[in-house]
Amino acid sequence: MQESEGRKRAIIEHVTPQINCGQFPIKRVVGEKITIQADVFGDGHDAVQVSLKYRPLSSQEWQEIPMNFLGNDHWEASFSLDAPGKYEYTVAGWIDHFLTWQKGLQKKFDAGQDLRVEFLIGAQLIEEAAERAPEQERAMLYERAHFLRQPSNMSAEVQQVLSPEVSRLMTLYGDKSESGIYKRTLVVDVERKKALFSSWYELFPRSASQEWGKHGTFKDCEALIPHVVRMGFDVLYLPPIHPIGRAFRKGKNNNVTSQPGEPGSPWAIGAAEGGHKAIHPELGTVEDFVSFVNKARESGLEIALDLALQCSQDHPYVKEHPDWFKWRPDGTVQYAENPPKKYQDVLPINFETEDWQNLWYELKSIVDYWIDKGVHIFRVDNPHTKPFNFWEWLIREVRNEHPQIIFLSEAFTRPRVMERLAKIGFTQSYTYYTWRNTAYEIKQYMTELTKTDMREYFRPNFWPNTPDILPFSLQQGGEPAFISRLVMAATLSSNYGLYGPVYEFGINAPMTPGKEEYLDSEKYEIKLWDWNAETKIKDVMIRINRVRRENVALQTTWNIEFADTDNERLLAYAKMDDARTNRMLMVVNLDPYHLQAGYVKVPLYYFGMNPGSSYVVHDLITGARYNWHHEWNYIELHPTLMPVHVFRIE
Numbered sequence: 001m002q003e004s005e006g007r008k009r010a011i012i013e014h015v016t017p018q019i020n021c022g023q024f025p026i027k028r029v030v031g032e033k034i035t036i037q038a039d040v041f042g043d044g045h046d047a048v049q050v051s052l053k054y055r056p057l058s059s060q061e062w063q064e065i066p067m068n069f070l071g072n073d074h075w076e077a078s079f080s081l082d083a084p085g086k087y088e089y090t091v092a093g094w095i096d097h098f099l100t101w102q103k104g105l106q107k108k109f110d111a112g113q114d115l116r117v118e119f120l121i122g123a124q125l126i127e128e129a130a131e132r133a134p135e136q137e138r139a140m141l142y143e144r145a146h147f148l149r150q151p152s153n154m155s156a157e158v159q160q161v162l163s164p165e166v167s168r169l170m171t172l173y174g175d176k177s178e179s180g181i182y183k184r185t186l187v188v189d190v191e192r193k194k195a196l197f198s199s200w201y202e203l204f205p206r207s208a209s210q211e212w213g214k215h216g217t218f219k220d221c222e223a224l225i226p227h228v229v230r231m232g233f234d235v236l237y238l239p240p241i242h243p244i245g246r247a248f249r250k251g252k253n254n255n256v257t258s259q260p261g262e263p264g265s266p267w268a269i270g271a272a273e274g275g276h277k278a279i280h281p282e283l284g285t286v287e288d289f290v291s292f293v294n295k296a297r298e299s300g301l302e303i304a305l306d307l308a309l310q311c312s313q314d315h316p317y318v319k320e321h322p323d324w325f326k327w328r329p330d331g332t333v334q335y336a337e338n339p340p341k342k343y344q345d346v347l348p349i350n351f352e353t354e355d356w357q358n359l360w361y362e363l364k365s366i367v368d369y370w371i372d373k374g375v376h377i378f379r380v381d382n383p384h385t386k387p388f389n390f391w392e393w394l395i396r397e398v399r400n401e402h403p404q405i406i407f408l409s410e411a412f413t414r415p416r417v418m419e420r421l422a423k424i425g426f427t428q429s430y431t432y433y434t435w436r437n438t439a440y441e442i443k444q445y446m447t448e449l450t451k452t453d454m455r456e457y458f459r460p461n462f463w464p465n466t467p468d469i470l471p472f473s474l475q476q477g478g479e480p481a482f483i484s485r486l487v488m489a490a491t492l493s494s495n496y497g498l499y500g501p502v503y504e505f506g507i508n509a510p511m512t513p514g515k516e517e518y519l520d521s522e523k524y525e526i527k528l529w530d531w532n533a534e535t536k537i538k539d540v541m542i543r544i545n546r547v548r549r550e551n552v553a554l555q556t557t558w559n560i561e562f563a564d565t566d567n568e569r570l571l572a573y574a575k576m577d578d579a580r581t582n583r584m585l586m587v588v589n590l591d592p593y594h595l596q597a598g599y600v601k602v603p604l605y606y607f608g609m610n611p612g613s614s615y616v617v618h619d620l621i622t623g624a625r626y627n628w629h630h631e632w633n634y635i636e637l638h639p640t641l642m643p644v645h646v647f648r649i650e
């Protein structure tokens with residue numbers, strides 16, 4: 001303890017939220033608020049006051065607001081985050097002698113005791129505060145002190161000094177010189193809204209052509225912008241767009257050898273034509289790409305690029321920087337892996353190279369290059385196979401210069417590893433949603449994501465499928481499963497995405513039974529899609545994306561409230577906005593084969609509605625309306641008609 005601490009009597013502990021003892025910032029987006037809680041108490045029975053101090057990191061001046069007492073030495077206060085950037089916050093606490101005096105005065109007055117000495121003590125405290133107050137308020141305080149020193153009407157004086165106005169002035173100007181400050185200053189990082197609310201559509205640009213056998217181009221992609229916008233997505237994510245290696249190129253269905261003319265996997269980055277800063281020649285030029293990015297932005301669509309830090313054998317880095325790879329005694333490099341998957345067509349980068357600083361700068365220059373071309377969102381491939389320190393540095397440096405950049409972590413791995421990546425700066429994260437199927441699994445997972453510390457730093461992005469994952473639920477459940485998995489992804493999590501064309505068309509043939517890989521996967525061949533074909537799944541996609549845009553309750557993940565049902569095949573959950581004007585209730589039949597019926601208990605208490613309320617539930621997918629008068633209501637969902645209800649309570 002330092003000497004200056006000797007007279008401080010307030011103890012401040014258990015300040016939340018904080019991550020790893022303040023090592024990492026809390027995450028929020030513009031428009032959200034942050035609620036800080038703390039335990040603050042002193043010895044004995046003197047009254048304690050607590051305030052929350054906060055300021056933008058760029059500012060010298062603290063704003064200070066009183067924290068509310070919740071009971072049991074626990075305090076709370078919130079502040080709104082109206083602009084992007086980093087803010088710091090901490091908690092201050094002190095013994096409030098005036099408040100202690102006020103409480104004693106009240107008791108003595110109630111007991112009819114002599115108050116003369118009490119008045120003199122109070123007057124002294126008020127005069128001391130007056131010295132710290134600005135002119136006008138100083139005069140008011142002196143006036144109060146004067147009345148205490150020469151009381152004419154005891155009862156009136158007591159009322160005056162216990163008034164809210166005197167309390168307010170004394171809280172402002174009372175003696176805080178022995179105020180204790182929490183030992184840490186914590187940070188909240190406020191990002192743009194898209195960090196929390198985004199709808200992703202993934203397509204392979206080489207399949208964007210409308211002509212059989214023709215390699216798609218960025219011009220073809222431009223022609224698809226209206227299609228993606230019509231479906232209601234706001235992020236269009238492209239797998240790598242760079243030249244593809246020829247050495248060890250993969251063939252159809254992940255074959256380790258390719259036939260002449262096969263295009264190879266886009267993640268095998270780098271060839272004679274260039275590496276991570278080059279564009280696959282058949283897709284077009286850099287100018288074509290920039291034009292596509294700009295046209296998309298004009299239509300409300302942001303382009304997300306894949307950041308896969310690995311190289312084909314033909315990548316220029318292999319010749320220019322052989323020391324960035326780990327050579328074995330036989331002169332080869334062990335190919336990349338994400339066990340049990342083997343990536344025979346790419347070399348991993350050796351982050352333990354002696355030249356690691358130049359490597360880091362070069363890799364950052366890739367991100368800078370694409371930012372310069374208008375890309376503000378990156379889906380990062382397998383970040384868990386590269387060092388955490390590297391990502392922490394890269395994301396910090398990039399976001400210092402460009403705070404609007406969003407990084408999505410594509411790490412399907414162990415929970416602690418996924419969490420760490422989120423803590424060190426990834427804006428959004430892929431999740432285990434893809435494999436959470438039963439009501440129990442979904443409730444448990446959502447509770448973990450939204451009601452634990454994870455809520456402070458891990459923003460989930462729910463994907464029902466990816467080019468790598470055709471989950472068994474979709475393989476087996478067909479169209480009803482495609483619809484229910486889509487609607488759940490889009491309403492459980494405010495960030496969601498899907499691997500588009502195959503989803504629209506309900507394609508679900510696995511490469512081999514028991515495996516999650518797609519048969520004839522687009523990862524190894526060019527496809528021709530009938531972009532204009534209308535399907536029921538596409539229709540639901542359009543509707544659910546519109547519902548998301550029009551209902552603010554669905555634009556956050558943190559407000560979920562599960563509702564009871566008497567049938568475990570029916571999953572029900574509610575969402576509501578802060579203003580309590582937008583109330584949503586989702587009910588999903590988790591059984592893709594059979595009609596499921598049962599009773600759902602509408603969480604009226606959560607919606608702030610009385611138990612006897614009558615209300616209309618309006619299904620925003622089908623347009624149906626029902627008048628409900630009770631808490632428990634009958635639901636019937638037929639999987640082949642429509643396996644979901646997305647109700648707005650009206």
Ligand SMILES: O=P(O)(O)O[C@H]1O[C@H](CO)[C@@H](O[C@H]2O[C@H](CO)[C@@H](O)[C@H](O)[C@H]2O)[C@H](O)[C@H]1O
Binds near residue numbers: 250342343467
């Ligand atoms: O490892 P993940 O399952 O997270 O998948 C991601 O990374 C893979 C490696 O980049 C990538 O795999 C694809 O590209 C590889 C390199 O060309 C190739 O060997 C694989 O067969 C192919 O699936 C995967 O697509 C990506 O999502």
